[in-house]
Amino acid sequence: MPKEPSRLDERKRTILRAVVDEYVEHAEPVGSRSLVERYSLNLSSASVRSTLAELEQLGYLEQPHTSAGRVPTDRGYRIYIDELMELEPLPEETKEHIREQLRESIDEIPELLRQASGLLSQETGYVSLALQPRVASSVLRQIKLLMIEPGRVLVVLVLSAGVVRDRIVRIPDVLDQHQLQRIAAAIEQQLAGCQLRDISFIMMQLAAADSQVPESLLNQVLFETWTAIQQADQLAAYVDGMPNLLRHREFHSISRARDVVSALSSDGLLTGLMEPLRPAVGSSGHGGADAGALAERSAAVPWMVRIGQELQQEGLEDCSFVTTTYHLPEQLVGSIGVVGPRRMAYSRVISHISFVRQTIDHLLTWRSSRS
Amino acid sequence: MPKEPSRLDERKRTILRAVVDEYVEHAEPVGSRSLVERYSLNLSSASVRSTLAELEQLGYLEQPHTSAGRVPTDRGYRIYIDELMELEPLPEETKEHIREQLRESIDEIPELLRQASGLLSQETGYVSLALQPRVASSVLRQIKLLMIEPGRVLVVLVLSAGVVRDRIVRIPDVLDQHQLQRIAAAIEQQLAGCQLRDISFIMMQLAAADSQVPESLLNQVLFETWTAIQQADQLAAYVDGMPNLLRHREFHSISRARDVVSALSSDGLLTGLMEPLRPAVGSSGHGGADAGALAERSAAVPWMVRIGQELQQEGLEDCSFVTTTYHLPEQLVGSIGVVGPRRMAYSRVISHISFVRQTIDHLLTWRSSRS
DNA sequence: ATTGGCACTCTTTGAACTCGAGTGCCAGAG
DNA sequence: CTCTGGCACTCGAGTTCAAAGAGTGCCAAT
Known part of the structure; x- marks a missing residue:
């Protein structure tokens, strides 16, 4: 329409x-x-x-x-x-500040998100959120198994867009570093290029079949490694600026305040509130009459605002979420957002969040070309 | 005395x-x-x-x-x-629950701490904290450089007690994986066994001198790696149960509530409040008359309680901290704690925190001996 | 040493009242 | 037909006042 x-x-x-x-x-x-x-x-x-x-x-x-x-x-x-509303452009000095801060932490995505979240909450005076990109759909590039000490191994996964995940797992302690390396190499050889979500335990068994390691040992290693891969998609949310929220009138009543603090402390809830916009990058096709909450003035400003009731969350009737999607190379996306009272300075928030998003996108896209 | x-x-x-x-x-x-x-x-x-x-x-x-x-x-x-007060022992089923939960996440310290923090806040109904161990005094065991993509390298550090830290750094993109491996091997060879805090840039230059990599390139890599080592000691705090706090009378007044939420959101402040007990493991020798806050009934219960004013923190006059120290092998220590209103169920909190600490210590000490 | 009794203090609660900001409506002017 | 000034009305916020109630300190009697 x-x-x-x-x-x-x-x-x-x-x-x-x-x-x-x-x-x-x-x-x-x-x-x-x-x-x-x-x-x-x-x-x-x-x-x-x-x-x-x-x-x-x-x-x-x-x-x-x-x-x-x-x-x-x-x-x-x-x-x-x-x-x-009228979106006022950010003053150049604010922009510069944001660019500078973000540039500093460009190498580590978690750090970048922490930073972005910090900036947003500071600049807007509300609470900000940043979610790691989901990597289930990203592709395995490298896998390494590093022996930390006998029986404990660090599984390092390098995924699309240079995203790194790692995890320590326990394995039979008779295995040595060489055997592990062979296993890792075999897996990498066969499965590099697969999306994480498509990697099954069977595929790993097939991939590593000829690595000259006794089968029962091998299976233990593979199972742990596979688990590590599956868990790579864990959600991590960075929340910043909580205390800001309690400054606003609508939360002077404690019960409201508690509702919000609870919501913000619940990873699950946050995820639910941030996720829905993921697929809808281009726009269109939002839900029923009143619930339809996707707000864009054109396809060029793909931020979304959800106001009070629209959130459909008990206890968050007095809040609004402004969210947007940042992009890593190779179709990886994550979201950042601001939460505040319904009575929020929307234009200010949207200006900031848009610029932060834009800066992140820009930095990450050109990351490899800076020395 | x-x-x-x-x-x-x-x-x-x-x-x-x-x-x-x-x-x-x-x-x-x-x-x-x-x-x-x-x-x-x-x-x-x-x-x-x-x-x-x-x-x-x-x-x-x-x-x-x-x-x-x-x-x-x-x-x-x-x-x-x-x-x-009378410390009542925990019911066996609670103990079992705690043991079970913690056992699940024993391999990853961050996960373990998150878990411990979750348990504490849930069981006590207050806010709980868990701080990662400081690793400045721990010893370098292994160091690996993994090329993520040209120009970006994952520095993996394995430290005392099997603690792992990693970080992505940027290096000249003409270097290849083999050269990096040589550099890492050289460093590991020379510096394994050194405490992190003692590792200087010069030492690293000496260690890697004969790795057959052109000096200016080498220096860039070394510098980034050294930085990564220095930053390995970053503090990370896990806070859980915020919403619990707002249930208590003393925080119905928002301004109090905000003070506490602010304090709990400030890593720096938390650290300051948790750190002081680190040295005093054995007991004794606490400050002046009234400020003396170290509370132990015997050397066997090394928990510490700081009440209201004793915290010496503006805005936290209505709060108390109960903290204790958990131990990893090789003298690594970190702390966990509970924050609540001054009017806190101390005996309940202390029982729980003691047991959690004890369980963590026990699990980590015997980690390697379980299959 | 302990206790019942009593006078006193200070907060809490609620009712009655006033004040004022804001509204809706209407009649009259442009 | 639109706009405006005027007016009666409503309803919450704030104030005052009195009564209720919880708790104390002190004292004389046991």
Whole structure:
């Protein structure tokens, strides 16, 4: 469906935008009076009031109670983000700072993500997340078995895009480094180029069959190695800026605060919230009427915002997620995001997250060409 | 100084213990009435009152205001921990559960720590911490350089006690795997057995001098490798159970909550709070009068409790830390701990943390002997 | 030494009340 | 037809006041 330009007339748009801006800044229901004062609408408060009433009718605003000002609804934020807000470009010095910080940790992806997460939470004042790329679909390039001490071996996997995973496993301690090397070489020879998810235990047995190691020993090694490969896809999430969150009004009530802290402490939950956007890189095809949450103004800005209810998570009704996808070479993708109160400075957050993503993509793509 | 048996008579001891127990459980100032009701002191509330007054006089208790019950002071908790509380042994099934969980992740120390931390926070209902061992004083056993792709190399360090660290570095991309292997072998040959902190860049240059690699290239590799070695000592802290904390009364006030969350999010701060106990394994010799915080009932229980003010940390006045030290072979040590409100179920926490520590020590010591 | 009794203190709770921000609606002006 | 000033109305926030209740300290009696 091509962007419906929304049937709001100019005045409604202006006023809705003003309400959201005002509410985001002051965290208090906004009334007609302050709007007239602070935004140069050439209108009386009475006229504004009637417009506000209409916007409420349309479901973009609501009143906590009669005789209070208006507050945006999820729908209000949604349209604000999709059509009303203005994305201001980042000041050049901020950009430079981000570039510099990220450049420093370009060699290690975990470090890069930690760094990115730190930057985002610091710059936006909310909580930030960074998820490692899933590597199940990436390809095995190298595999090494290093004997740490008799009976313990470090399995080193080199995957697509130069991603490295390793893990210590236990093996029969009669094996020596040479035998291990032969096994590793055999596996590498046969399975290099396979996607991790496609590697079965059987394939490994076939690959290593002629490595001149007694079968029962061999099988133990292979099994442990195979397990290590399977576990390479583990999710790791970096969360930064927790304390920021507790600064915002909506979390002064502890129970809300706890809900959010819990959510952010639960890897599983985070993953669930970040994952869904993975497939949808190009855009389109998002869920049902109201749940449809994919927000892009064009295919060129593939960030996604999920607001309050849209998250469909008990306890996170007062939160929003802004997420985006970074790219490593060879189709590897991961996501980074910002979590904050629903009343979030969306434009600010989106500007930052977009730039961080862009910088990561850029750095990782050109990584090999810098000395 | 040999344990002064404290000049409190039996009644005072009983009552102080009761006050602490009661307060820990109910989080409300405890009055003479409820003490008489709930604990079988064969006394009237009036007598209890006078004892309470004396305990207050001695600085073990205080009143939030006249006409409120009593609350333990830091000193009150201190003596409670040092002399009054009863450590109940863990039920066998809990022990078994802990053993089982830890045994699963014995091969990877980070995983083990994550696991331990998870167990502690879950079992105690507070926040738990686990710090990786510092490896600056550990010894280099093996070093490998694995070429990930041209220009990028994985430096793998095997240290004392089979601890593994690795890191990707960037090197001139004209070098090939064989040259790297020669360099690594040369370094390993010469420097195996050295403590990491003693390894200087010069030593590495000397060690690798005859590896038949052009000097300027060699130096770049050596420098990156040396950096990787230096950075092997990075601190990593695992924190678990944050949301637990917000359940407790003392953190319903957000500002307190934020202080704690901030502290727990700051690696530096955590480290500072956990480190000081490292040297004092055997016991004795702790600081000045009131600050002296090392609490052990005998050399066999080397845990340490730091209560409120004793932490000397702005914002953590309402918290306590219980920490202890786990041991890897070859003198490597790290620490695990629990953070909670000052009003903490100390005996419960100490029982758990002691057992976890003991289990870790045991598992790691005998790691190599299990198949 | 212990205890029952009593006066006193200080917080908590809730009701009643005022204040003010904000609304909806309407009649009249442009 | 649109906009505006005016007005009555609503509802939460804050204040005040009194009563309730928990707990204390002290003392005289056992």
